[in-house]
Amino acid sequence: MSGSSGFSLFKRRNRSIIPGFGLTLGITLTHLTLIVLIPLAALMIRPWDIGLSGFWHQVTEPRVLAALRLSFGAAFVAAAINAVFGLAVAWMLVRYDFWGKRVVDAIVDLPFALPTAVAGIALTSLYAPNGWVGQYLDPLGIKVAYTPLGVVVALTFIGLPFVVRTVQPVLEELDTELEEAAACLGATRFETFIRVIFPVIFPALLTGFALALARAVGEYGSVIFIAGNMPMVSEIAPLLIVIKLEQFNYAGAASVGIAMLILSFIMLLVINLLQRWSRRWAGV
Known part of the structure; x- marks a missing residue:
C-alpha cells in the first residue's frame, strides 16, 4: 500500500x-x-x-478606398524593400568585421527609439524640395516629400530594424560547414547562397517581412509630416480614421478600422501559410 x-x-x-x-x-x-x-x-x-449597408457605404467611399490602397500598397513596397536591404545589412553585420561595426549595429535600432513624429520631421526636412537631399532630386523631376513616394520612404525607415533583427540571429547560428561542403562539391557562391543558405533563412526573412508590414500598415506619426495628406493622393488610412474621429463620425472611423483589420488579417494569414511552406521546403 x-x-x-x-x-x-x-x-x-x-x-x-x-x-x-x-x-x-x-x-x-x-x-x-x-x-x-x-x-x-x-x-x-x-x-x-449604422447597419451593414451603412458600413459598406463607409468603406467603399472613393476617399476611403484610396487611403486603404495607399496604406497597404506603400506598406507592402516598403516591407519588400526592407526584406532585400535588411538581409544585406544583417549579412554584413554577421559575416564581416570592420571598423565601426558596433556603431552600425546600434544605428539599426534607432528607428525603434526615435519618436515617430521626430522621424517624420527629419525625413521631411531632408526630402522637401528645399531640403538637403530634395534640392538635388527636384531638378531631376523626382519628388519625395508630399507624395506617395514619401510615404514609402517613411515606412522603409521605420521597418528596417524588424528585418535585420529577425534575420541576424539565424545567420549567426548558420553552420558554415555546409557552405564549405557545397564549395568542395563545386558549387559557386551564388549557387551556395540559393541552395544552402537561402532556404534556411527564408522563414526568418518572411517573419521580418511580416513584422515590417504590420508595423507599416498602422504607422501614423512619421508619415503625416512627409505625406502631404492630400485626399485621394497621399492620405493614409490611419489619418483618415483620426479625421473621422475629429468629426465625431465614430461609426465611420470604426468601419475604416475594421476594414484595415480584415485586410491585415488576410495578409498575415497568407504570410503565415508561406512560412509553413518555407519550413517544409527547408526541412526545418
Whole structure:
C-alpha cells in the first residue's frame, strides 16, 4: 500500500510538466481578453449602429478606398524593400568585421527609439524640395516629400530594424560547414547562397517581412509630416480614421478600422501559410 501510494504521489507530482500552468494560463487569457479581445470586440460592434449597408457605404467611399490602397500598397513596397536591404545589412553585420561595426549595429535600432513624429520631421526636412537631399532630386523631376513616394520612404525607415533583427540571429547560428561542403562539391557562391543558405533563412526573412508590414500598415506619426495628406493622393488610412474621429463620425472611423483589420488579417494569414511552406521546403 505504501509503495502504491508513493507511486501515485510520484505520478501526481510529475503530471504537470510546466510549473504553475493553470496560473500562467489564467494570467495569459485575462491579459489577452483585457488588452486585445475586448477592444477588438468594441471595434467590431461600433459600426453596427449604422447597419451593414451603412458600413459598406463607409468603406467603399472613393476617399476611403484610396487611403486603404495607399496604406497597404506603400506598406507592402516598403516591407519588400526592407526584406532585400535588411538581409544585406544583417549579412554584413554577421559575416564581416570592420571598423565601426558596433556603431552600425546600434544605428539599426534607432528607428525603434526615435519618436515617430521626430522621424517624420527629419525625413521631411531632408526630402522637401528645399531640403538637403530634395534640392538635388527636384531638378531631376523626382519628388519625395508630399507624395506617395514619401510615404514609402517613411515606412522603409521605420521597418528596417524588424528585418535585420529577425534575420541576424539565424545567420549567426548558420553552420558554415555546409557552405564549405557545397564549395568542395563545386558549387559557386551564388549557387551556395540559393541552395544552402537561402532556404534556411527564408522563414526568418518572411517573419521580418511580416513584422515590417504590420508595423507599416498602422504607422501614423512619421508619415503625416512627409505625406502631404492630400485626399485621394497621399492620405493614409490611419489619418483618415483620426479625421473621422475629429468629426465625431465614430461609426465611420470604426468601419475604416475594421476594414484595415480584415485586410491585415488576410495578409498575415497568407504570410503565415508561406512560412509553413518555407519550413517544409527547408526541412526545418
